[in-house]
Amino acid sequence: MQENHLSIGQVKVDEKINEIIAIPRLLELLVLKGCIVTIDAMGCQKEIAALKRNQGNLREQTEDSFRFLSPASVDEQADAGHGRIETRRCAVINDLSLIERAKKWKGLQCLVKIESVRYFKSNGKEEKDIRLYITDLPADARLQ
Numbered sequence: 001m002q003e004n005h006l007s008i009g010q011v012k013v014d015e016k017i018n019e020i021i022a023i024p025r026l027l028e029l030l031v032l033k034g035c036i037v038t039i040d041a042m043g044c045q046k047e048i049a050a051l052k053r054n055q056g057n058l059r060e061q062t063e064d065s066f067r068f069l070s071p072a073s074v075d076e077q078a079d080a081g082h083g084r085i086e087t088r089r090c091a092v093i094n095d096l097s098l099i100e101r102a103k104k105w106k107g108l109q110c111l112v113k114i115e116s117v118r119y120f121k122s123n124g125k126e127e128k129d130i131r132l133y134i135t136d137l138p139a140d141a142r143l144q
Helices: 018-029 058-070
Strands: 073-081 082-095 110-120 124-135
Touching: 058 082, 058 110, 058 124
Parallel strands: none
Antiparallel strands: 073 082, 082 110, 110 124
């Protein structure tokens, strides 16, 4: 619903740590069958998975997976707007052999790597970013 600038659910919490409790409650309230849900780093819990540097060796193992294993699926998209051109390349790996505790992550099916390059027309500068995710979606880069 990003295109529509729409939020379909919200739960007020008193402190940042309470997000860990509020996220599962919010997910239970919503009818999400067949939907893709994204959550920020605070949602990086084994029951509600996302990926940052706050989960021990998981990020390092994911980086190693993309370094040593072949992707099952790759997709690339480009768009222009707001004075910039952005290219995004998504690669998906469904071989979890380098993830030590893969079974502890509920429904984990694959690893996702999104590399984006933004070119700013006004000053000619280029910005690169790499984001890593884990998901319970099938290994199709077009879905990510």
